[in-house]
Amino acid sequence: MIWVAGSIMVLCALVGVGLVIFALPGIWFMTACSAAIALWCPELLTWRAVAVLLVISLVSEVVDFIASAAGVKKLGGSRAGAIGSLVGTIVGAIVGTPVFPVLGTIVGGIVGAGAGAFICERTIAQRTWKDSARSSGGAIMGRAVSIAVKLALAITAAAFVIGALFL
Structure with a gap:
């Protein structure tokens, strides 16, 4: 049973990395899978490992949420520009996915x-073309x-949880 649970967790970790490439919540997927494995096979994966994954998940969300907005603000953008960068990220990812999956x-x-x-x-902020372009560049850098x-x-x-399976 341990081998089955371990194999499932390795698969979940790899799928989780793939989900992140598609701008989906892959780290949260890994965290949820690790919690399920810890419940199913507590001798295989500890709750301490699940807690570490939870912290990594939270850090990734904070970084994801503020990076584009911070890029806008750093280059003198307004609150409207920061919000626009967040909305634009979601819309752009949705539009780009069917055009060219993963890279799109x-x-x-x-x-x-x-x-x-x-x-x-x-x-909304009624900035000049130049100021708007500068803020846009900040959003692009922040999102990247x-x-x-x-x-x-x-x-x-993924490396942590796979390593935790063998320790």
């Missing part, structure tokens, strides 16, 4: 963050950093 999701989210920030800066950090955290979480 990533590129769509990045472009969407920039477009959302630009549109909101220009229309967010994706890289979240993927790194997903790989870290």
Whole structure:
């Protein structure tokens, strides 16, 4: 039974990393799977390991939530631009996914963050074209950093949970 549970957890960890690539909650998926495995086979995975994954999940969400908005704000954008970057990220990822799965999701989210920030800066905040473009660039950089950090955290979480299975 331990081998079955361990194999399922390894599969969940790998799927979780894949989900992050698609801008889906892969780290949360790993955390939920690890909690289920800890309930099913407590001798295989400890609750301490589940708690570590929970912390990694929370950190990834905080980074994901604030990165684009912080990029906008860092380059002088308004609150409207920051909110636009968050909405644009979601819309861009949704639009980009069917066009070119995986890469379309990533590129769509990045472009969407920039477009959302630009549109909101220009229309709601009534900034100049130049200021709107600057804020848009900040949103693009912030979103790119967010994706890289979240993927790194997903790989870290997967390596941690797979390692925890064997310790």
